Amino acid sequence: MDLSALDPVALIASLIVAATPLVLAGIGELVVEKSGVLNLGVEGMMIVGAIAGFAAAVGTGNPFLGLVTAAAAGMLLALVFGLLTQFLLANQVATGLALTMVGLGLAALIGQPYAGIKPPGSPRLDIPHVSDLPVVGPLLFSHDAMVYVALALVIATWLFLGRSRAGLVLRAVGENHDAAHSLGYPVVRIRLYAIAFGGACAGLGGAYLSLIRVPQWTEGMTAGAGWIALALVVFASWKPWRVLFGALLFGGITTLQLNTQALNINPAIPAGALLLAAGLIWLVASLSASRAAGSPLVMLLTGAVVLAFGLIYPRMQIGSAWLSMAPYLVTILVLVLISSDRTRAALSAPHSLGRLFHPSS
């Protein structure tokens, strides 16, 4: 067994890269849902952003312009959704699903001539000396710009929703649109802003895949990332930090799964270690907020059992289909555990989520 190939620093760096598109798309959808709109078209907006950004970056040779185009394309598609659901009062679930299908088809069509082309590279953060520091340098100071943008978005969204008046109004619209309307707030306009923001974020997330993470264009390359982002928002109980946590967890398991397949070791070892680490973080968070520590302990215990199993049978192999399934399974399992307190989950769900609003009454 060669564990030395599992370089933890490189692992964490690639974990962050794997998580970034989910953070971007998830934080956008969180804002949309906080305003009371359920847009299931994240996957469609992501893939349209992926191809639009790719095409623009290849055409102009400028990756930055590619990202801007991706955000604009995602926003445009989202505004189609906004037009249909906010003005024509179409059903949000059906419209969102349609948006995903349209997006996938449209992206495949636009993407025909782009298969196999290499996009222009994106610059990485490079602070002299600091980025060269051992461990800390590659971990914190040498990612591509979008990683920092995504992190900044999480912080900004958290501040906006929790600390600003505009964020309060947005939450109010999502909580009770009739009351917000009777207080004179423009419900439809606020929701359109949110929908546009969500579309732009999803577009950026898609372009991150095609321009930075992979980087090339293949049809259907989002491979369900949009759906994972949607699930993250729900299981994160509509809290920005938990979206980040969930995205990192998913990215972590994806990375581990790829590495263990290459390394011929029992995937239970890294999976157990990751569960242990996540459980530990959660336990500390729970204890410092003096909340019940039952669920984090369950998670810690599960992690320990899985790790022990891995160490007893270090050479055991699992079919690759099971491994590919693992990130989805574990992420959802963990977030379900986190949001298992029903009363609190129900409190954090925007009360008007997915309900149609018409300013007639």
Add this chain to the structure above:
Amino acid sequence: MSFLAVEGLTKTYPGVVANDNVDLEVEQGEIHALLGENGAGKSTLVKAIYGLVHPDAGRMTINGKPYAPTRPVDARDAHIAMVFQHFSLFEALSVVENIALGIPPERAGRFGGRTLAERIRRVSEEYGLPIDPHRMVGTLSAGERQRVEIIRCLLQVPRLLIMDEPTSVLTPQEAESLFGTLRKLARDGVAILYISHKLEEIRALCDHATILRGGKVVAHCDPREKSARELAELMIGTELAQPPVRKPGAAEVLMKVDRLSLPASDPFGIALDDISFDLHAGEILGIGGIAGNGQEELLAAISGERPVEREMVMLGRRAIGHYPPTRRRKLGICSAPEERLGHAAAPDMTLTENALLSGMVREKLANGGFINWSASRYFARAVVESFDVRTPGIEVPARSLSGGNLQKFVIGREVLQRPVILAVNQPTWGVDAAAAAAIRTALVNLAAEGAGVLVISQDLDELMEISHRFAVLAGGRLSPPRPTETYTIDEIGLMMGGKTREDADVAS
């Protein structure tokens, strides 16, 4: 000169004239009652004043200057504030956040900051409206929510305060303290427009009254010079039919509810806690209390919508707590929940279909899984005819009926199934006086024929009138039922606020 003057205001909706040439004048410092039945046009009128409804004709002036609000913001700029009947509050937000949303940003300051919370505290002390600014609104009682709305209005320094049926959700004591607040505001020069159909409180509180009927002003008067009966006749136009009360007959216990407990189904719901009572043949058991104290949960436990432990509900000697609604109906337990559209009746289905949904089991409207449509139509027609439901036919969707007519249909549908037990919640809520009287008479007659009737209502007068025994539901607990005539209104008021009979005795 009056503060607000309305002249010739007219508003027409398709098929209804909601306001027909309405005139109204409100002076500074007066409490002006707007009196009328449901559907008389009170709400349309105040919504026009508040800028939520745009009148077709007529004009308004404030201090003599033209006033034509197109949005609530215009009304607020003119120092007009309104407390709605259905509170426009956000349950998942705190009191401070709710109030910050309701006032302009330049007045709100930083909503999380200490300043607004401090101002809320100051106003709440000055006007006797105790509230904790940092509590989440979802955890507040209806009376406390109303205080939040009033404080929100007061922070905008209103010169006209509109109150839409403010006491419908309050205990008598809470209402009394609200009156104190309103009188203090009036002394400070605020004009108050007070909407209600409760005559006694208008006579106690208001200086002037404008009475509406069918969208028209039928009288301006001083309510203190009129008797409640005169006001009622002005408001309704005809004499009221009183339901006959008969003494209960046999004392056989039909249903026994024994230590019924039920956890809350949602975070803002309420848990039922150790509820016990007997329901006798031929009696009406009235259950009073303020909305949101477990009424819906209690009805759900009786109807079978929320199954409970077997032994918690006994029908005769049979334990039926775990039975679902259909099996209970088969045994004769029928029920009509509070919400007409969407709970008691499916809004988009026809009256026939709605009759079928509830009457299927007892009226045998389905045979071997197939619907007997002719029998269903016959049953629906019987309900419409015997309960005088005004409808163009039985094949119209339930939502097209007016509230009173649909309520008569919903209650009639259950009564005609000859239930052994009938449980109803808010049987006459939002129903005009004539229909309410008809529904009460039907309940009284049903009991007289030997059924046990459980009436859950927030209308105390109604319960005092028709129930043989009475109990109060507060905070999910039920007081032991006693004969209705042994209560005083004060005692009931204290019990509605959650005090036991012993506490009430001490207090009185």
